[in-house]
Each structure stands twice: as C-alpha cells, then as structure tokens.
Amino acid sequence: DAGVIQSPRHEVTEMGQEVTLRCKPISGHNSLFWYRQTMMRGLELLIYFNNNVPIDDSGMPEDRFSAKMPNASFSTLKIQPSEPRDSAVYFCASSMWSSGRSTDTQYFGPGTRLTVL
C-alpha cells in the first residue's frame, strides 16, 4: 500500500494568500484526520472525518480554516487568508474505524511544512 499521501511537502507563501493542502488516505480507510504540529502546542487535531462526513471540527482555529472531503480518496485543508502564525507542519492521518472492539491505528502522511511570510 502507498500509505497516506500529502501534497505539497513544502509550501512557502505570503501573508494573505490562499493555501490548499491535499491528502489521499490509505485505500479502504474510512476515517481521516488533519493535525497541526508546532513547537509551542505539539500535535493538535484540527478536524476529523468519518465516511467523508466531518464529525468533529472543534479544533479548527477559526473561520480562515476549512476542510473538505468530497470522496473517500481525497481531502483538502484550506487556509484563506493565511497568516504568519499559521506556519506549522500539517499532517493528514487515516484509519479504519469500526464499532466494537476496534484495533484501528492512525497512519500518518509525511506532512506539509507551511511557511507564511
């Protein structure tokens, strides 16, 4: 399996610009997570999808952030307008969630390092 795929790996943009991060989860997985990693706050969950439906977006910082999952194999995280404080590494992870005694594990993509100047 190819694992979770993210693009781009690096993104440098200027304040005020729109940024779109992309994620392809592992085939067959029904849960997708977007995380942000910073030195100050560590790993934070931004949003969680199950079967393409956003279940928990309480971690999304503000209205400038939005995420979509139009189908089971693709998700985007958009920041508009971007600000310097958005600079971080953004991870996408996927898992196979089932009720009952689930043993699902989250598998992470390589991350996107975003720098907003």
Added chain:
Amino acid sequence: AQTVTQSQPEMSVQEAETVTLSCTYDTSESDYYLFWYKQPPSRQMILVIRQEAYKQQNATENRFSVNFQKAAKSFSLKISDSQLGDAAMYFCAYRGKYNNNDMRFGAGTRLTVKP
C-alpha cells in the same frame, strides 16, 4: 480529560545499548489504546508499537517493547540494541476505545544515539 505526560524531553543512548522512554497518562476509562510513534528528521510520524489496555501481555516489535502498567497508568518504551537510525522524536499517544477522534499525544522525547 485524558492527558499524556512524557517527563523526559531528551534522552541519549550509546549505540548497541538499551534505553527506556517514559510515558504516563491519566484516564478514567477502562478500555483504551496506547501507541508509540517515532518522528525522525524527515518529519514522518511512524507507528512503532501499539498496546491494547485489555491485554495483559506487553507488546513487542523486534527491538522495541513496552512495559505497560495499567494500575500505575504507565507505558514505557524500551529500545534494545539501539541503532543510529533510532534517533528521532518519540511520541506517546492515548486513544479511548470508543473515541476515534480523541487521540492525545505527549510532548515527545528526543532520542540521540551516540556512535
């Protein structure tokens, strides 16, 4: 709320030696999962090992093993025969059995391996 604590910001080990990374957690749940992830300089978060709380037996994966003490809420990672490639940040993580979206991570321990 569940919290995960890694009390060692940095650790160092000599190549071929053994090192233990500590992790404690706080929870009121009886059934949950614990994980150790490795993050090398490439930034990729790599699953090292997973433990299910209802299993008494400690999980092992080749040179990696855990010491899971449920009563003490402790979940340490032992790396045997350390290799240079083991140098990375290691994150301990907790997830409740029924909370798919509630993965809690520790602050991480940076492991250095000396040749």
